[in-house]
Amino acid sequence: GAVVSQHPSRVICKSGTSVKIECRSLDFQATTMFWYRQFPKKSLMLMATSNEGSKATYEQGVEKDKFLINHASLTLSTLTVTSAHPEDSSFYICSARFHRDSYNEQFFGPGTRLTVL
């Protein structure tokens, strides 16, 4: 089956620093990747949609200058949390989809737990 990995699985950083999270599709080419944020005991909130080779589309209320998304290849998307603050602490999950022109299943990564001190 399709496998999506995320790295790192956990990261702790100091306030004001930047953190990069990688999302990789290991055995398929993902034209579209999605980044979600999950607060404790809450559902997933879509942050942005990333298509390979183009700028990400951010959801309303998500700061694009704070959450930088790059989808440079068909197997890799990165989310960089810039100038992190404690309120950015959360569980970040990516997902990947095979085809741009369909609503095929999304395959989810295992998530990255970010803690900002």
Place this chain on the structure above:
Amino acid sequence: AQSVTQLDSHVSVSEGTPVLLRCNYSSSYSPSLFWYVQHPNKGLQLLLKYTSAATLVKGINGFEAEFKKSETSFHLTKPSAHMSDAAEYFCVVILPRAGGTSYGKLTFGQGTILTVHP
């Protein structure tokens, strides 16, 4: 617009008894519907999906769900709960291409935490 409502935030059952997790949706278009399971600090795993084929969908680990358009429901069931089923479950809707700008985006329900007692 589309929305998903999971009617129970917590469900508690005894091992070996049936499981019912309820989900209702609202959509202007014919949606695809999914159930995902999330174990603590883990990503999401697809249990099953409905994409306009058979209304009764069978998934992994003995779960199944029935799409009922008249009731706008997609409830998840399992005849006999196992301890390993304890997790959080999400009902998810996705719009087809005709859904315009919302096309392809997943809308998640609030989640239902399933507890299984010995």
